[in-house]
Amino acid sequence: MSVSGFKVGRILRDSAREKNIFVHGKIDDQDAVIILEKTPITQDVLSEMLKESTQLLEMKNDIYSTYQLHPPPHLNGVKTTVICPATEKHVKKYQRQETFLVEETEEDYQSITLPYINSQSFSVQWVYNILEKKAEADRIVFEDPDPQDGFVLLPDFKWDQKQVDDLYLIALVHRRDVKSLRDLTPDHLPLLRNIREKGLEAIMKRYSVPASKLRVMLHYQPSYYHLHVHFITLDYEAPGCGVERAHLLTDVIQNLQDQPEYYSKHTLTFPIRADDTLLSKFRDAGRV
Amino acid sequence: MSVSGFKVGRILRDSAREKNIFVHGKIDDQDAVIILEKTPITQDVLSEMLKESTQLLEMKNDIYSTYQLHPPPHLNGVKTTVICPATEKHVKKYQRQETFLVEETEEDYQSITLPYINSQSFSVQWVYNILEKKAEADRIVFEDPDPQDGFVLLPDFKWDQKQVDDLYLIALVHRRDVKSLRDLTPDHLPLLRNIREKGLEAIMKRYSVPASKLRVMLHYQPSYYHLHVHFITLDYEAPGCGVERAHLLTDVIQNLQDQPEYYSKHTLTFPIRADDTLLSKFRDAGRV
Numbered sequence: 001m002s003v004s005g006f007k008v009g010r011i012l013r014d015s016a017r018e019k020n021i022f023v024h025g026k027i028d029d030q031d032a033v034i035i036l037e038k039t040p041i042t043q044d045v046l047s048e049m050l051k052e053s054t055q056l057l058e059m060k061n062d063i064y065s066t067y068q069l070h071p072p073p074h075l076n077g078v079k080t081t082v083i084c085p086a087t088e089k090h091v092k093k094y095q096r097q098e099t100f101l102v103e104e105t106e107e108d109y110q111s112i113t114l115p116y117i118n119s120q121s122f123s124v125q126w127v128y129n130i131l132e133k134k135a136e137a138d139r140i141v142f143e144d145p146d147p148q149d150g151f152v153l154l155p156d157f158k159w160d161q162k163q164v165d166d167l168y169l170i171a172l173v174h175r176r177d178v179k180s181l182r183d184l185t186p187d188h189l190p191l192l193r194n195i196r197e198k199g200l201e202a203i204m205k206r207y208s209v210p211a212s213k214l215r216v217m218l219h220y221q222p223s224y225y226h227l228h229v230h231f232i233t234l235d236y237e238a239p240g241c242g243v244e245r246a247h248l249l250t251d252v253i254q255n256l257q258d259q260p261e262y263y264s265k266h267t268l269t270f271p272i273r274a275d276d277t278l279l280s281k282f283r284d285a286g287r288v
Numbered sequence: 289m290s291v292s293g294f295k296v297g298r299i300l301r302d303s304a305r306e307k308n309i310f311v312h313g314k315i316d317d318q319d320a321v322i323i324l325e326k327t328p329i330t331q332d333v334l335s336e337m338l339k340e341s342t343q344l345l346e347m348k349n350d351i352y353s354t355y356q357l358h359p360p361p362h363l364n365g366v367k368t369t370v371i372c373p374a375t376e377k378h379v380k381k382y383q384r385q386e387t388f389l390v391e392e393t394e395e396d397y398q399s400i401t402l403p404y405i406n407s408q409s410f411s412v413q414w415v416y417n418i419l420e421k422k423a424e425a426d427r428i429v430f431e432d433p434d435p436q437d438g439f440v441l442l443p444d445f446k447w448d449q450k451q452v453d454d455l456y457l458i459a460l461v462h463r464r465d466v467k468s469l470r471d472l473t474p475d476h477l478p479l480l481r482n483i484r485e486k487g488l489e490a491i492m493k494r495y496s497v498p499a500s501k502l503r504v505m506l507h508y509q510p511s512y513y514h515l516h517v518h519f520i521t522l523d524y525e526a527p528g529c530g531v532e533r534a535h536l537l538t539d540v541i542q543n544l545q546d547q548p549e550y551y552s553k554h555t556l557t558f559p560i561r562a563d564d565t566l567l568s569k570f571r572d573a574g575r576v
Contacts, residue, residue: 003343003355008335016328016454017525019307023334036337036357038326040304041366046311047296049324054361055291055368061423062414066445067291067368069324070361073342078329078357078364080343085351099522100500103538212388212576215532234387234532234559237525243534244503244522248557250391258554259546266546269536271522288500 002027003080006034013096022094024086032084033094039077049075098274101244102282105267109182112281117179117225120277124226127172130154141169142202149194150174153202156230158238164207167214167233171195178227181220181247184263186256195229196249203231215241216249221270221278244271290315291368294322301384310382312374320372321382327365330451337363367448385561389532390570393555397470400569405467405513408565412514415460418442429457430490437479438462441487444518446526452495455502455521459483466515469508469535472551474544483517484537491519503529504537509558509566532559 009025012033020037041049053069083090104113129135131152144150151171155161159168173191178184184192200211215232219240222228229249232238240246255262272279282288297313300321308325329337341357371378392401417423419440432438439459443449447456461479466472472480488499503520507528510516517537520526528534543550560567570576 003341003357004339006338008331008338011331014329014331014453016451017306019326019328021329021331021334034338036329036334038307038329038364040307041302041309041324041326043299043302043309046309046324049366050294050296050322051292053291053366059424059427061417063371063373064414064445065370065372067370069291069366069368070364071366072361073358073364076326076358076361076364076366078337078341078359080355080357082353082355083351084353101502101522102500212390214389215530217531234389237527237530239525241530241532242503242525243505243529243531243536246531248531250555250557254554266542267538269538 003034003082006032006082012091012094022096024091024094027082027084030085031087031091032082033086033090034083035081035094037079039079045075099271100274100279100288101269102272102279102288103267103269104282106265108282108285108287109268112285112287113182113221113278116278116281122225124224127224127226127228128176130172131174141206142198144194144198145174146194147174149191151191151195151199151229153199153231164209164233166236166238167203167207167209167231168236168238169199169203169231171199171229171231173227176226179225180222180227181218181252181263181268183227184252184256186260189253189256192249192253192256196253199229199231209233215246217241217246218249218252219245220247220268221245221272242271244269291322291370294320294370300379300382312379312382315370315372318373319375319379320370321374321378322371323369323382325367327367327448328451328453330453333363369445380563383563385563387559387561388567388576389557390560390567390576391555391557392570394553396570396573396575397556400573400575401470401509401566404566404569410513412512415512415514415516416464418460419462429494430486432482432486433462434482435462437482439479439483439487439517441490441519452497452521454524454526455491455495455497455519456524456526457487457491457519459487459517459519461515464514467513468510468515469506469540469551469556471515472540472544474548477541477544480517480537480541480544484541487517487519497521503534505529505534506537506540507533508535508556509533509560530559532557 007026012022012024014021023034049071053071056068058066139154142153151173153171156168156170213234217230295314300310302309311322337359341359344356347354427442430441439461441459444456444458491497501522505518
């Protein structure tokens with residue numbers, strides 16, 4: 001078996017940022033997945049790379065210039081993983097779902113999103129289990145038991161709690177009548193201020209991470225329709241921190257103070273995956 | 289000047305994830321910063337890369353095997369940016385630094401940030417060079433020459449323009465009296481709507497990338513105080529797309545429509561590096 005015998009089928013996923021590509025194809029008539037990723041540039045090859053490469057000037061402006069370098073092959077490897085024979089499961093695992101931005105007006109929310117949420121009756125039983133101490137009770141970092149303004153703070157599943165570099169906690173509110181950002185009104189200001197204040201205090205106390213190192217934010221759309229707030233350390237570029245999905249709690253509080261109907265009236269932009277049923281609802285309505 | 293003459297000093301920053309490295313050193317006895325970043329792996333070179341590379345088997349286990357490939361140089365470039373002569377500021381800019389969140393009130397902006405910006409008189413000569421066609425004229429993708437509402441659209445330095453996966457363009461406004469988001473008022477709505485509309489149109493025409501695949505956003509604080517708007521493909525998780533620094537243009541337009549003083553009055557949160565002089569100004573004022 002050899003990489004050079006790989007017949008390229010289709011690209012499953014690639015990342016210009018990470019310089020990798022996941023490809024489905026064939027080797028000797030067998031299904032195969034091949035993953036290529038360029039190697040990091042390390043200090044030990046740096047001087048040789050600069051000296052031994054051919055260089056092509058692309059642009060010059062004032063003190064800035066850009067080049068295309070072509071280093072000799074032995075300094076510039078590509079880490080390659082081959083899975084062969086590959087099953088349909090491997091192929092699906094590596095396939096990226098395309099994402100689109102949707103601009104949801106107030107009317108879109110009422111006529112498309114809200115009926116969709118209601119029709120799906122997404123289960124948040126697991127959230128209720130936590131709030132009622134039927135599950136994960138030992139993981140709770142802090143609780144304010146107030147039924148109106150209280151919440152439970154606990155580590156997100158993504159965080160292994162081994163280091164604070166990727167600290168990630170979630171505050172789940174006790175009240176069960178707020179689905180998402182869209183439902184928020186000035187009535188919820190005491191709840192939101194309480195989460196911010198006591199959540200930050202609890203994280204400082206337990207992990208010694210101050211407010212200036214934390215993104216405190218909500219997602220829209222959220223992954224589940226029971227109001228929750230994310231606390232993520234600033235140095236950790238977690239998925240979901242992008243401007244297209246995240247809303248800083250301080251901004252939410254300010255917006256509600258100044259414009260009571262901000263979140264019910266404003267057009268909200270959010271990313272949505274190609275296989276999300278909600279996207280097909282927006283398509284059916286001719287809104288995407 | 290030549291890349292091969294660069295004498296490596298110290299590594300300012302590197303990313304194994306992004307396959308880049310930022311180095312401080314000398315070219316012909318002048319201070320220089322050089323940035324190397326491997327190019328993404330694209331579909332058009334894939335078959336040739338697999339066929340023409342030397343391959344070295346590293347590991348085999350059941351259906352999994354890994355190799356080290358060494359592609360021929362012309363298929364495996366390194367995008368290189370040289371800043372020479374580089375000042376201490378450039379060196380600092382690229383040096384990895386701890387980051388903090390600052391909450392800047394209206395008063396903070398007037399008493400700390402604005403005096404700091406004015407005192408520094410950051411040069412935006414390179415922006416003027418572009419607007420006046422003294423540099424990079426061949427890189428311009430689109431221009432609306434109107435002095436009030438016009439702008440120049442061109443690829444960001446970070447984008448090598450070889451694939452749309454990491455498409456990144458910048459719109460630089462022709463008018464020179466708007467420093468940042470903080471200066472925006474409803475007077476600028478025609479300018480902002482124009483950038484959004486014509487920018488998206490130009491990108492669709494040139495690159496066939498639709499609005500639903502693009503984050504159109506501003507940074508606060510910006511890297512330079514001449515109003516500009518970033519157009520970045522949604523699939524590309526570029527640095528600077530995080531909620532702590534980015535502001536979607538559609539939100540900016542909406543906020544200005546509903547609240548004329550939104551950006552002059554609101555508290556704005558932004559990340560700031562430990563070595564940024566602006567942070568020390570906030571510290572001196574007892575605000576951090």
